[in-house]
Amino acid sequence: METTPNLHVAETDVPERVGRQQLVGLEDAELVAQYLAGQRFAFQELVGRYQDRLLNFIYRTIGDRDRAEDLVQETFVRVYRHLHRFDPTKKFSTWIYTIASNLAKNELRNRSRNPLVLFQAIKKNWEADHRPLEFEDNTYSPDDLFRKRHLREKVEAAVAELPEHHRVVFVLRELEGKTYEEISDITGVTLGTVKSRLNRARNRFAQIIAPMLD
Amino acid sequence: MTTDAVTMVCKEFIDRYTDYRDELLSSDERARFEEHLEDCESCRRYERVLSRGLTLWRGLPVASASPDFLPRLQHRLYHVEDAGKLSTRRHLGSAALVAVASVGLLAVTWMPFAARASIEVELPAVAVEVPVTFVADGQPSLFEEPPYVGPFLAPLGTTLDEPAGLFTTNYVPIRGDSTSPTELRRTGQLDESR
Numbered sequence: 001m002e003t004t005p006n007l008h009v010a011e012t013d014v015p016e017r018v019g020r021q022q023l024v025g026l027e028d029a030e031l032v033a034q035y036l037a038g039q040r041f042a043f044q045e046l047v048g049r050y051q052d053r054l055l056n057f058i059y060r061t062i063g064d065r066d067r068a069e070d071l072v073q074e075t076f077v078r079v080y081r082h083l084h085r086f087d088p089t090k091k092f093s094t095w096i097y098t099i100a101s102n103l104a105k106n107e108l109r110n111r112s113r114n115p116l117v118l119f120q121a122i123k124k125n126w127e128a129d130h131r132p133l134e135f136e137d138n139t140y141s142p143d144d145l146f147r148k149r150h151l152r153e154k155v156e157a158a159v160a161e162l163p164e165h166h167r168v169v170f171v172l173r174e175l176e177g178k179t180y181e182e183i184s185d186i187t188g189v190t191l192g193t194v195k196s197r198l199n200r201a202r203n204r205f206a207q208i209i210a211p212m213l214d
Numbered sequence: 215m216t217t218d219a220v221t222m223v224c225k226e227f228i229d230r231y232t233d234y235r236d237e238l239l240s241s242d243e244r245a246r247f248e249e250h251l252e253d254c255e256s257c258r259r260y261e262r263v264l265s266r267g268l269t270l271w272r273g274l275p276v277a278s279a280s281p282d283f284l285p286r287l288q289h290r291l292y293h294v295e296d297a298g299k300l301s302t303r304r305h306l307g308s309a310a311l312v313a314v315a316s317v318g319l320l321a322v323t324w325m326p327f328a329a330r331a332s333i334e335v336e337l338p339a340v341a342v343e344v345p346v347t348f349v350a351d352g353q354p355s356l357f358e359e360p361p362y363v364g365p366f367l368a369p370l371g372t373t374l375d376e377p378a379g380l381f382t383t384n385y386v387p388i389r390g391d392s393t394s395p396t397e398l399r400r401t402g403q404l405d406e407s408r
C-alpha cells in the first residue's frame with residue numbers, strides 16, 4: 001500500500017480503480033465508489049468489515065442468533081441493490097445500521113404476537129454458547145464460573161425485557177458505542193428521544209439486575 | 215440522601231443520569247452530581263449496579279458469522295442480479311412477440327391476393343411488462359463476461375491468494391430456514407412509517 005491515489009468520491013465522479021491489496025486501507029464510502037467503478041472485491045471488503053458487527057447488533061436486539069444471521073444477509077442484499085443510491089457525503093456505517101435496525105424492528109414487531117419466542121431463543125442461544133465450561137477462564141473455581149454464568153444469563157434476560165425501542169437504543173449505545181447523533185440517524189428519532197430512551201433503558205436494566213448484583 | 219433543591223434530589227440524579235454518564239454536563243453541573251453521589255448511598259448503588267451489569271453484558275460471547283455466510287450471500291446476490299436479467303428478458307420477449315405479430319400482419323396485407331379478399335386477422339392482446347430493475351444500470355454486473363464464480367468476486371484464476379475453495383463455489387444450497395423469500399420480504403420490509 002505504498003501509493004494510495006486520491007479516492008475521495010466527492011472530488012471525482014469515477015475514482016481510479018485500485019488493486020485489491022489497497023482496499024483494506026480505504027474508507028467505507030471509498031469502497032462503495034470502488035465497487036461502482038468495477039472493483040469487484042470492494043463489496044467483499046465491506047461484507048468482511050460489517051458482517052460480525054451487524055450480527056452482534058441484531059442478535060442482541062432480537063435475541064435469536066440464527067435469525068440474526070439471516071437478517072444480516074438480508075441487510076447486505078438491500079445494500080447491494082441500492083448501492084448506487086448511497087450518498088457518499090453520509091456515513092456508510094449509519095446507512096447500513098439503519099437498514100439492519102429496521103429489519104430487526106420489523107422482526108420484533110412480527111414476533112410481538114408471541115413473546116415466548118424471544119425468551120426461548122435466548123435460552124437456546126445461551127445453552128449453545130455456554131455448554132463447554134472447560135473452555136472458559138480456568139482461573140476461577142467452578143463455583144465462581146457457575147455464578148458468573150448465571151449472572152450473565154440474567155443480564156442478557158434483563159436486556160431482552162427492555163421495551164423494543166428502548167432496547168435498540170441501548171444496544172447501539174452500550175454495545176456498539178454509537179454517538180447520540182448516529183443513534184438518532186439510525187433510528188429516525190430526535191436526539192432528545194434518544195437520550196430519554198437511553199436513560200429509561202439504563203434505569204430499567206439496573207432495576208431488573210439490582211437484586212442479583214447487590 | 216437529601217431533599218435540598220440547592221444540591222440535588224435522587225429523582226433528578228436518576229432522570230439526568232445519562233447526561234452525567236456520557237459527560238454532557240457543564241463542570242458546575244457535574245460537580246453537583248458528584249456531590250450527590252458522595253452523600254447518597256442509594257444513587258451510588260444505582261451506578262455500581264449499572265456499571266457492573268453493563269460489564270457483564272459486554273463480556274457475553276461475541277457471535278461470529280458462520281463459515282457458510284459468504285457463499286450463502288453470494289448465492290443470494292447472484293439471484294438478485296439474475297432476477298433483474300430475467301425480467302429484462304421477459305420484457306424483450308414480449309416486445310419480440312409484438313414485432314413478429316406486426317410483421318405477420320404486414321405480410322398478410324401485402325399478399326397479391328389481398329386485393330381479392332380482405333382478410334381480417336384478430337390478434338390477441340399482448341401485455342408488455344415494465345421490467346423491474348433490481349440493480350442500477352450503472353452498477354457493474356458481476357456475472358457478465360467471465361464465468362460466474364460468485365457475486366462481488368473476481369473470476370477464477372485471479373484469486374490465487376484465496377484459501378482454496380472458499381471463493382470459488384458455484385452453487386451453495388441456502389439453509390432451510392433461508393429459502394423462503396416471501397417470509398424474508400414480509401419480515402424485512404423497510405419501515406417507512408418512522
Ligand SMILES: [Zn+2]
Pocket residue numbers: 215223224225227250254255256257258
Ligand atoms: Zn440519590
